[in-house]
Amino acid sequence: MKVAVIGAGATGLIAARELQSEGHRAVVFERKNQLGGTWVYDSRVEADPLSLDPSREVVISSLYFSLRTNLPRHLMGDFGLGELIRFGAEVVRVERVDSGKDQWVVESRTSEVSSEEFFEAVVVCNGHHTEPRVAFLPGIEKWPGRQVHSHNYRHPEPYQNQVVVMIGNGPSAYDISREIATVAKEVHLSSRSPDVKVSRLGNHHNIWQHSKGVPFPLTELQSKWIAGTLSGKLLLPSEEEMLAEVEAHYKQMEENGIPKHHTHFLNPFGDWLSAQVGLPPLDERLKDVFWQLVMCLILQKDGYRDEMDIDSLIRSAT
Structure with missing residues (x-):
């Protein structure tokens, strides 16, 4: 089957590999x-520092100059996918062809020419990090200070001797606040309070199906499922079954007091997905390594990327 993959980021590369392994083109x-x-660094930033202007020229990368990945290299590999990629080709339109069979027309544009091509399936891997999420704060438009989304942060120097408030408490906030603190007068971290406080039930740390998972192996499993489905080896549930499962999942989250923004925390889901494609669960050693790195990030431990001997961690876990 001829399959179009939109995007050559981490997800697109994994999808291409699995499709190729399954015999698809x-x-x-x-x-x-x-x-x-x-993940490609670009020194440019957008003209709108909050990235809200729909007419702005979009800068794809959200990387700041000093960023180093906190994902262990053991989760990745080189599979020689370069020959499958058409660089400098932006997809501007995807449309289903009304021909009585599964067929899609993909219109792409390069700096020289636009072209159309037909495919039997399309896998969309264009990501979502080019559209920053901006917190709604009543009255913020009247505040005279400068507002910048982390998508447009590159270096700490522009914040020299300034008082800076970081809104949000994710990985970017950890990294950027610590870097800005080396030059700023003050740095304040601000995050929302939980809508509902949930106490543990017995000794259960996780009472719903999903928790944050190791991202690239999870993407690999999803791609295997897609490739197997397109080959006819795997069957998807009916639309009714899918919707019923989604409804049941949200109901369970609501009953357990879990806010909806935790919907896509994925951990046991990876093991469930492994079973669907006929594979053993992700190696527990890799999970342990990943979670040790996550804890270092949460504890804001300096230098953990250099100090941790991941090879020794994996050997000791055998």
């Missing part, structure tokens, strides 16, 4: 001239 469209997607 994958064509990967990447609008930039190198692979990596949002």
